[in-house]
Amino acid sequence: MVSEQSQDETEQQPTIGRIPGLIAAVAIVGIAIGAAAGLLTLMLYQVERFALGYIENAHESGPFNVPAIRRAISVTVGASIAAVIWWLLRTRTTTVPSVKKAVGGALMPVWQTIVHVLLQIFIVGTGMSIGREVAPRELGAMFGQRFARWVRLGAKDTRMLVAITAAAGLAGVYNAPLAGTFFAVEILLADVTLETVTLAFACSALASWVASLVKGTHTFYLIGKANGLFTPDYMVFALIAGLMLGVAGALFRRGSQWAEKNKPSGAGILWMMPLAGLLTGVVAIAVPQVMGNGRAAAQLSFSSKADLAVIPVLLLSFVAKAIVTLMTIRSGASGGVLQPGIALGASGGAILGILWMQVFHTNSIGMYALLGACALLAASQQAPLMAICLVMELADAPINLFVPIGLAVAVSAFTASRLAKPLAAWHLPRAKAADR
Numbered sequence: 001m002v003s004e005q006s007q008d009e010t011e012q013q014p015t016i017g018r019i020p021g022l023i024a025a026v027a028i029v030g031i032a033i034g035a036a037a038g039l040l041t042l043m044l045y046q047v048e049r050f051a052l053g054y055i056e057n058a059h060e061s062g063p064f065n066v067p068a069i070r071r072a073i074s075v076t077v078g079a080s081i082a083a084v085i086w087w088l089l090r091t092r093t094t095t096v097p098s099v100k101k102a103v104g105g106a107l108m109p110v111w112q113t114i115v116h117v118l119l120q121i122f123i124v125g126t127g128m129s130i131g132r133e134v135a136p137r138e139l140g141a142m143f144g145q146r147f148a149r150w151v152r153l154g155a156k157d158t159r160m161l162v163a164i165t166a167a168a169g170l171a172g173v174y175n176a177p178l179a180g181t182f183f184a185v186e187i188l189l190a191d192v193t194l195e196t197v198t199l200a201f202a203c204s205a206l207a208s209w210v211a212s213l214v215k216g217t218h219t220f221y222l223i224g225k226a227n228g229l230f231t232p233d234y235m236v237f238a239l240i241a242g243l244m245l246g247v248a249g250a251l252f253r254r255g256s257q258w259a260e261k262n263k264p265s266g267a268g269i270l271w272m273m274p275l276a277g278l279l280t281g282v283v284a285i286a287v288p289q290v291m292g293n294g295r296a297a298a299q300l301s302f303s304s305k306a307d308l309a310v311i312p313v314l315l316l317s318f319v320a321k322a323i324v325t326l327m328t329i330r331s332g333a334s335g336g337v338l339q340p341g342i343a344l345g346a347s348g349g350a351i352l353g354i355l356w357m358q359v360f361h362t363n364s365i366g367m368y369a370l371l372g373a374c375a376l377l378a379a380s381q382q383a384p385l386m387a388i389c390l391v392m393e394l395a396d397a398p399i400n401l402f403v404p405i406g407l408a409v410a411v412s413a414f415t416a417s418r419l420a421k422p423l424a425a426w427h428l429p430r431a432k433a434a435d436r
Contacts, residue, residue: 021151022161026199029147029165030206033140037172037207038214040121040136047125051078058222062289062296063127071127071288072281078126079277079331082119086332087269089115099137103163103188105155108142120335127291129280129324131336136169140207163188164200170338171204172211174220179390180204186383220295220394223302223366229400233360235407237368241352242375242408246415248348249341249379252322253416254423256337256380259329269332276331280324287320293336294343297321301346301369302395306357314354318347338377342391345376370395371408378409379416 045055051074052063063071089096089112096116097106120135144165148158163184171180184200185192264272280290289296297317304310325340349372353365370391378387388409392401 018157021153022157022199025144025147025151025153025161026164026203027206029140029143029161030168030203031210032143033136033165033168034172034207034210035214036139036143037136037169038211040117040132040139041173041211041215043118044121044125044132047122051126056292056295058219058299061299063284063291064288064296066288068285068288071284071291072278075127075281075284075291076274076277078123079128079280079333080274082123082128083269083271083273083332085115085119086273086334087267089119090269091266096138099134099141099166100188102138102141102145103159103166105159108138108145110142110146113138113142116334120333123333124293124335126277127280127284128277128328128333128335129290129292129294129321129340130328130333131293131339133170133173133293133338134334134336136173137166137336138169140169140172141166160189160191160196160199164196164203167200168203168207172207174390174394175208175212175217176390176393177201177204177208179386179393180207182383182386182389186386187381219396221299221302221370221391223370223395223397224364226364226367226398226401229398230403231360231362233356234363234367234404237352237356237360238371238404238408239411241349241368241372242411243415244352245345245348245372245375245408246379246412247419248344249376249412250416250419250423252337252341252344252376253380253382255322255326256329259326263330263332272331273333276327276333279327283320283324287316289317290320290324294321294325294339294341297343298339298346298369298373301343301350301372302366304350304354304365304369306354306365308354308358311351311354314347314351318344318351321347337380338390341377341380342373342394345373345391346370348372348376367401370397370401371405374405375408375412379412382413382416382420384409384413 048055052066054063054066093112094109096112102108117135117139121132124132141162144162148161167180167184170183171177181201181204185196284291289300321343346369350365350369353368374388374391378384381387388405
């Protein structure tokens with residue numbers, strides 16, 4: 001007992017070379033994951049070009065000008081191909097753990113992880129409704145694990161490095177170093193120390209810079225002119241919207257958990273995912289913005305006019321995006337919900353904003369959509385700092401907006417946290433064994 005205690009105390013003490021080793025790991029893996037994130041983005045563009053005949057950008061954020069039949073064929077064929085490969089990957093080889101499990105010590109197999117990552121980018125490019133941000137996080141986690149084993153870091157430092165490098169993947173793919181930093185310390189580690197924050201920010205910043213050299217840099221969302229930043233009505237709107245979108249975010253979080261828990265683990269994926277692709281294509285005939293990771297639906301909200309006639313379109317976009325995204329996860333697809341969450345929040349914020357602007361006329365619709373995106377994402381992820389930084393960085397929003405949006409995020413995150421236990425007790429129907 002004494003010897004074990006002494007050994008534990010020794011392992012907790014800083015050793016010579018520990019800090020230089022961590023710095024080297026952050027630098028080397030940061031560069032590697034930044035390059036990988038840039039290449040994954042270029043891959044997404046090429047898949048979109050081949051499957052749908054366009055490349056997403058802020059001005060053409062979705063396949064609005066792509067013929068409906070091509071949209072339907074693209075997403076159905078893409079889902080069918082991915083279903084077969086994922087079935088083989090999950091039933092015939094070593095399972096790829098989640099990033100959180102990897103942070104906890106689960107080993108990420110090399111080639112299986114790479115295939116898993118590429119499949120996620122592939123299905124988003126062909127039009128399935130799911131986020132692409134998990135792919136670079138998984139790649140970053142794998143890089144971090146391998147490097148930690150190479151330089152023989154201790155268990156505690158390995159856990160920290162894996163979380164930091166996984167979050168750097170998020171930062172690299174979206175050029176969002178602050179969001180990457182807070183994703184590491186707020187979600188993966190839940191440990192805010194000077195050392196953790198410093199290393200996480202350094203790795204995310206480095207990955208963002210390297211990724212920008214590979215894929216370029218641009219504003220992800222165009223929000224238009226930001227005016228009336230601190231008007232009293234906008235601050236009141238932040239309170240009301242924060243409350244309402246906090247509820248919506250909590251429900252979306254619960255739905256995502258249900259879909260993830262009930263996704264098929266066996267042959268069910270071979271018919272469920274192609275069916276999800278086909279249904280997505282059918283919905284996309286009337287609502288093309290449901291396709292992809294959510295950029296199209298969000299940008300539609302940011303660019304909307306303050307006209308009551310727009311509300312049915314935004315409401316349809318909100319409902320369709322939520323249902324199709326949950327259906328995609330339930331069918332067995334792997335991917336993220338950050339971008340779909342932003343899309344839902346932007347749609348909800350724009351709807352509330354249009355109604356609000358019938359009385360007050362001090363802000364543009366993009367301001368309300370931006371606030372809504374931050375609020376719902378914070379509620380659905382229970383990570384207010386990461387959420388607000390990610391949306392603000394993607395939109396290149398004025399830093400002044402942290403005041404009203406921070407208020408909305410605080411209200412939404414608190415509301416969602418109060419609803420967590422009641423929703424957890426709400427037992428949604430489980431999938432049948434035959435589907436799993």
